[in-house]
Every structure is written in structure tokens, then in C-alpha cells.
Amino acid sequence: MSTPFFLKCTTMNIYEEKDINISDSIFTPFLAMAIGLVLCTSIFVGFLQYWQNQETNISRESERLDFAVQQAARDLKIATDDAKRNVRMLAGTPPIQGILNARAESGSEQIANIKEAVWKDRLAQIFLSLAESNPDLLQIRLIDKTGMELVRINNGQGNPTRVKGNGLQDKSTRAYFAATLADLQDRVRFFGIDLNRERNEIETPHVAVMRVASKVYGRDAELLGVIVINTNMSRVIKRLTNVMEREKIFLMTDKTGAYLSHPDETKTFGRDLGTPYRLQKEYPAIGQLLQGAAHSAKGQSWSVQTDDYLARVARLHLSEELQHHSILIAAVAPMSLLMEQSIVMRDQIIVITLMLVVVATIIASILTRYMASPLQLLTKATSNLSMGAPLESLKVEGRKRRDEVGILLRSVYQMAASLEEKQERIKAILATAENPILSINKRGIIKDVNQATSSLFGYDREEMIGKNVSMLMNAYDRERHNDYLRRFASGGKPNIIGVGREVTAVRKDGSSVQVHLAVSKLRVKGETYYTGIMTDLTELQKVQTMKSEFVSKVSHELRTPLTSIKGSLGLVRSIMPGDLPEQPRKMLDIAYDNCDRLTHLVNDILDMEKIEAGKLTYDVEPIRIVDLLERNIRENRAYGRQYGVSLKLECHSQNLVVSADPYRIEQVMTNLISNAVKHSPDGGEVRIAAEREKDRLHISVTDHGKGIPAAFQEQVFGKFAQADNSGNRRTGGSGLGLAISKEIVRAHGGDISFETEEGVGTTFHVRLKVAETSALEIPEEQDTTTEPLRGIA
Numbered sequence: 001m002s003t004p005f006f007l008k009c010t011t012m013n014i015y016e017e018k019d020i021n022i023s024d025s026i027f028t029p030f031l032a033m034a035i036g037l038v039l040c041t042s043i044f045v046g047f048l049q050y051w052q053n054q055e056t057n058i059s060r061e062s063e064r065l066d067f068a069v070q071q072a073a074r075d076l077k078i079a080t081d082d083a084k085r086n087v088r089m090l091a092g093t094p095p096i097q098g099i100l101n102a103r104a105e106s107g108s109e110q111i112a113n114i115k116e117a118v119w120k121d122r123l124a125q126i127f128l129s130l131a132e133s134n135p136d137l138l139q140i141r142l143i144d145k146t147g148m149e150l151v152r153i154n155n156g157q158g159n160p161t162r163v164k165g166n167g168l169q170d171k172s173t174r175a176y177f178a179a180t181l182a183d184l185q186d187r188v189r190f191f192g193i194d195l196n197r198e199r200n201e202i203e204t205p206h207v208a209v210m211r212v213a214s215k216v217y218g219r220d221a222e223l224l225g226v227i228v229i230n231t232n233m234s235r236v237i238k239r240l241t242n243v244m245e246r247e248k249i250f251l252m253t254d255k256t257g258a259y260l261s262h263p264d265e266t267k268t269f270g271r272d273l274g275t276p277y278r279l280q281k282e283y284p285a286i287g288q289l290l291q292g293a294a295h296s297a298k299g300q301s302w303s304v305q306t307d308d309y310l311a312r313v314a315r316l317h318l319s320e321e322l323q324h325h326s327i328l329i330a331a332v333a334p335m336s337l338l339m340e341q342s343i344v345m346r347d348q349i350i351v352i353t354l355m356l357v358v359v360a361t362i363i364a365s366i367l368t369r370y371m372a373s374p375l376q377l378l379t380k381a382t383s384n385l386s387m388g389a390p391l392e393s394l395k396v397e398g399r400k401r402r403d404e405v406g407i408l409l410r411s412v413y414q415m416a417a418s419l420e421e422k423q424e425r426i427k428a429i430l431a432t433a434e435n436p437i438l439s440i441n442k443r444g445i446i447k448d449v450n451q452a453t454s455s456l457f458g459y460d461r462e463e464m465i466g467k468n469v470s471m472l473m474n475a476y477d478r479e480r481h482n483d484y485l486r487r488f489a490s491g492g493k494p495n496i497i498g499v500g501r502e503v504t505a506v507r508k509d510g511s512s513v514q515v516h517l518a519v520s521k522l523r524v525k526g527e528t529y530y531t532g533i534m535t536d537l538t539e540l541q542k543v544q545t546m547k548s549e550f551v552s553k554v555s556h557e558l559r560t561p562l563t564s565i566k567g568s569l570g571l572v573r574s575i576m577p578g579d580l581p582e583q584p585r586k587m588l589d590i591a592y593d594n595c596d597r598l599t600h601l602v603n604d605i606l607d608m609e610k611i612e613a614g615k616l617t618y619d620v621e622p623i624r625i626v627d628l629l630e631r632n633i634r635e636n637r638a639y640g641r642q643y644g645v646s647l648k649l650e651c652h653s654q655n656l657v658v659s660a661d662p663y664r665i666e667q668v669m670t671n672l673i674s675n676a677v678k679h680s681p682d683g684g685e686v687r688i689a690a691e692r693e694k695d696r697l698h699i700s701v702t703d704h705g706k707g708i709p710a711a712f713q714e715q716v717f718g719k720f721a722q723a724d725n726s727g728n729r730r731t732g733g734s735g736l737g738l739a740i741s742k743e744i745v746r747a748h749g750g751d752i753s754f755e756t757e758e759g760v761g762t763t764f765h766v767r768l769k770v771a772e773t774s775a776l777e778i779p780e781e782q783d784t785t786t787e788p789l790r791g792i793a
Helices: 027-091 094-104 109-133 175-182 233-241 284-291 335-386 404-430 451-457 475-489 538-575 582-613 625-642 662-678 710-715 737-747
Strands: 137-144 149-156 159-163 189-195 208-217 223-232 249-253 259-261 302-305 309-317 326-334 437-441 446-449 501-506 512-524 527-536 621-624 646-651 657-660 685-693 696-703 751-757 761-769
Touching: 027 109, 027 208, 027 223, 027 233, 027 249, 027 302, 027 309, 027 326, 027 335, 094 109, 094 223, 109 137, 109 149, 109 159, 137 208, 175 189, 175 208, 175 223, 208 233, 223 233, 233 249, 233 259, 284 302, 284 309, 284 326, 309 335, 326 335, 437 451, 451 512, 451 527, 512 538, 527 538, 538 582, 582 737, 621 625, 621 662, 625 646, 625 662, 625 685, 625 696, 657 662, 657 761, 662 685, 662 696, 662 737, 662 761, 737 751
Parallel strands: 646 685
Antiparallel strands: 137 149, 137 223, 149 159, 189 208, 208 223, 249 259, 249 326, 302 309, 309 326, 437 446, 437 527, 501 512, 512 527, 621 657, 685 696, 696 761, 751 761
8 A cells, every 4th residue: 555645745835725705706606596596496386386286186195095995905805815715725624534534434433423523623723723823714614514513613802712512503594505505616605795693693793704615525526515714804894994094984885885894883784784874875976886897907996086075996806706796995085175285285385485485595695605715725725635735734724613624624634644654454444344344463452443343243342442353253263263373473374364264253242143254464564464354144144044945935836736747748648649640759758858857856956955954854774775776776777778878786795784764865876876877978887886894885886977177076066066068968957966965975974075087987985884784674585695796787
């Protein structure tokens, strides 16, 4: 770092500038223009705003009402979709089939009843869990095909309970039960919104409910009955009402115009209570929209404006299949309120415009006069500084002022006095001030920190300056830090300078924080300093966790359609006629193979995410390795023949036993063998060997391909690592196989490595701990010969 130019040039001449008269200053025309602009703009905007105010108020109010209506429509649609989804989910739960099976048993009636009760209990637990997670669910019921409730959950006051015994009711006469059973299309049925009834009596206090029902079947299409969910629409409607401002009116009606929501609660549910209140009478202009058949599209509402009110109206169907259950939602603003706002705003505009003109004129005049003199002083000081004047020349008039200009002049002088000593260190520390930065000397004493460091560790700056940096380290690093500094000072090779790494630091409150630390060395006036730049990895780790969860979820969502597609393709291949043309047959084969590849990719991604999250489980058992390898080779034989590559097994003992998860070890071997085949030349051979090395089992997979390039060898076991295969027609794979294999082998207490020579080939080595032979019970029909196996391909 070079010495600043103004400290070097101490003998240069200083220009003497004359004071500028205020009349000649740029601020004089600026003042005139500012006053004129403020005056003209204020008058123009004021009058324009006055004339446009009324239409603007109506337009803005219409937008606010539209927002409220759309929000209410979305929330109501969410409630109906949730109910529909819950009914479908419950209709497919295993206890449904369990109840049918119990009823179909031909044995003891008592045992059948016990089994049925057990399945009912399990179904009730599912109902209870769903009710606990959704306070809007008022009731969940399973009704058999005779109309008798089998399982019922009531969810009053957010405390779901199961109804048993005499509390179960006969619902065979209720319309929603009969209509659901009579539906030949087996749809999820919606039955509008009305008041809840218990034993055919309207419940008090009144509770609005929306019933959603669906028939439920067993695996053999045997009808069990009906699942019914009652959603507490009183809670939902209350939330919808809260969207509206206090002065506005929120209305919701059914298809007949009977109010479901009204500011006067005595007017609601006239159809159930026999009262005459209808939308058509109170708001006839809005009521006309009930006569239309179509419902409003998503994001669409109708505007209704009369002399008395302004309204936005939306109409939607509870079910796309059953469009006779429609709901009308309206947000209404009295026109008198809008006119009142317009008058108030007009008066405010006039007053504010006049005040703005007066205040702006006064402020512009004062600021112009006040700013002229300080800026002249600042101009003179900066001119002296730019010309290389000595330090004393910065003691210009105005340094004793208390305002920003005085502070600036004093600060410039103080900065120049200390700049020579601190320039290099301060510049290094503040170069990347967004990250925590600290500077220490060769003894580990903290010399300076920035604010980000204080914020990260919870110490004040004064608490850290002069203390040893080990106060920020964990116990392990603290014990070794001083030795490291001494070793480096004596000429030892540094292992962190210029190389960033992740470390665990300790805050003031004792909590740990993971940071990325990069250390650089610098010398200031012969003194050695170390500057550490840190990056808080907390948010990065959260993002990594979110990424892992996202990838896992997406991968799981891909599995189901892939399985269906692959199964369908397999069925088509098995039943297609033998004289099918070659091109369609080849296309089916390609599609089936690509399904296989995509399934393997999804499985690899899921395995990798489980490994990173520490959630990959292993079912360990004693396995005889020769059986596993033989089976693995048989499974990969077709893949090898596809590329003209043979597989050869060499194992001189059939009683090599390891304790491991056979599925995961097969996964490792499949990855290694498929990689070897992929990189082998046509007509080549892949050798798989197994032998005992003391207490370890050594498995090797050797190919005679091109070998692994030196530049790629460090990345072999990395995620998504794939060498340049531009010259190899056998491409494909996720690049995760070896990374997964490494983690699986390590989880079994083993290790995996490789040897390679470019142009000769590659050998991968897997070493696992050998288990006691007695731990494996060998079936009698297996051949226990100890003759070596060769040439299995």
C-alpha cells in the first residue's frame, strides 16, 4: 500500500481561492427556481387532485373491495378444497378395508366384532389426528350403508373427542346420506352451507356447517358406507368477515339469496330459520347476479355501483361437478362514505398546498443562505488537500463549527495525522466490511475488529481489543492455536494461510457458530499481522437443509408416476403382438429403459439426501460374500453383454462372511461393476475378486479401460462427479453412484479406494470387516465346496 498522495506532496504551492459572493453563487438561481417550481407544482397538483379526487376514490375503493372479495373467495375455495381432499384421503385409509374384512369373516362372531372394533379404533385415531390438525373440522363420521354412524369425532372448542355407544345416531333419513349413496358417479358431494342439526334439531348456539361426503369402498369394490366431514363454516365466515374494514359491509348468500353472512346476524340463515330476509330485497342490483348461471372466474369479480353503494361481487361453486351449490360473496361500501372522504380530501389538499408553498419558500431561502458559506469553506479545504498541502494547512477557518462541516474538517485533519500509521491495516480490515473481520498480531492478540465481528460474537469492540483470539475458539482449537503461531513464526509451513476452511467458533454466550474462515498475512512497518475474514454459515446451512428437503420431496413425488409409467410400459410390452413393427417396439424399449434410468436417478438422489441428513438406515445381517457377488454378477450380466464386456469372479473361499446390509452392499457392487463395464473396451473383461486380508474382506473390481484422468481423480467420490466422456458412447448415470458407495462403505466401518493408470485401467478396492463364519447359517442345499469360482459371466 502506497503512502497517500497528500502526505507525500508537502512542498507544493497552494492556490488561494477568493470567497464567492452569494449573488454570484449557484444557489441564487437555485433558490429562485426552487421557489417557482414548488409554487407551480403545488398549485397544479392541488387543482388536478381536486378535480380527479372523486373518480380516484371510487376507483381505489373498488380495488380495495375487489381485493377483499377475491381474498374471501380464495379462502372459501381453500376451505372447500381442503374438505374435498380430506374426504378422499379418509376414504382410502386401510381401516376401511379392515372393517369390511372383519364383517366378512365367517368364523366366531365375537372375534369378528373384536376385530371390527379394533379397526374402528384405528380409524377413530386417524379422524382425531385430522381434527386436531384442523380446528375448522366440526365433525368427521363414517356411516355404514344402512345409515348408522360407525365412527364419529366431534371437534368442539378445539378439543376433538370420539362419540361412542348411544351417542352414535341413525342418519339414514338425512338428505346428504341418501344423495351420496344414490350418486352413480361416486363423486365427492357438497351439500351447501346451513345450520348444524343434532337429532334433527337445529343446534344452539347456531353453528354454520358445510357437509362434504363420499362413498367408501373396499379393495373388491364392496360398499361400506359414507364418509362425511362437517366443516365449521362459522369460523371460516368469521375469518372472511375480518378481511373487511369496519365501515364496509361483507355479505355472503346461498344460491337463493338467503344470507350466510350479514352485519345483522338476525338476517342470516333465513332458509333454515324460516325468516324472509333475502339479498334480492335489500340489494336488488346485486341480487340480479344470482340469476346468472356462470360463476366468476379465478381473479374475477363484478362491479355494482348505485346511488347508495359501491360493491364488488364474486360468485363461485363449491364443487365443479355439482354446480347447483353456489355461493355469492359481496363487499359493499356506502356511497355516502366515499363522498365524505372526497370532501375531506379536497379541503386537505387546499390547506396542504398553501402550507407547502409557504414552508418550501422559507426553507429554500434559509438553506440557500446557510449552505453557501460552509460549502465555500469545504471547497477551500478540499482544494488545499488535492494540491498536496502540508498537514497544518488543513487547519482552515470553520474547524470549530459544531455542524457537519466542522466535524468533516476536524475529521480530515485527524485522519491525515493518523493515516500514515494505520493506513495499510485499516484498509485491509475494511476491504470487505460486510463480513466479520478481525486482525491479530503474531502473538494472537486482537488488534482490531469491525462491527460485523461484534454482532456475530456478541462482544463489544472494547471487550475484544487486546484479548487473545483464542477467546473466540472452541476448546479443541484453543489448545492448539498458540503452538501453531509459534511453529509458523519459526518458519513452519502454514496450513490455513490463503486456504479457507470451516471452523466452529464460540460466541460470548457460549453458543457455537459455524463460520468459513479465510486468513491472510500482512506486514505493517515491519510488524506481522494476520487478518481473518469470516462468513457466517448459519443461513447457508439452513438453505442447504431446505434444499435437501425440497430435493427429497420432489424425488418422492417423481417415484409414483415413474412406477405407474414403467408398469404400464411393461404391460404393453408383454401383450403387444409379435408382428409389431420394429420401430414402435424399439420406442417402447427405449421408453422402458429410460424409466429405469430415471428411477435409478431418483433413488440415488434420495439415498444421497438421506445420507447427508443422517437418515439412511441399514438392516445388518451376516451375509456370505460369494453368494452376494454371484447374484450381483448375474444381475449385471445382461448389461455387460450389451457392450460386449464379460464379467469374471475370482473367489478362493466360499465362507467369507461379513455383517452388513445386503441390499446396500449390492448397491455398492452394482455401482462399481456398471462403472467398470461402462469404461471397458468392446470385448473387454471386468474382474471381480474377493479375498481375506487378516480381519478384513478385500473386494476389488478391475477394468481395462482408459483409466481416470489425473485432473479428475480428486473428484471421483464427489457428488455428481462425471469425467469427460466425450470419447465414450456409453454415457449416462447421475454421478452420485460412487459418492453413495463411499458413504455406505464408511457406514459399515470399511473403506473404499481406487488405483488407476491412464491407458491401462482402473481397480476399485472395498474393504469390510470379516464376521465370524459361525454367525451365518448356511442352508443345507447350498454347495459348500471351497473350490475357487472363475469365469462367471
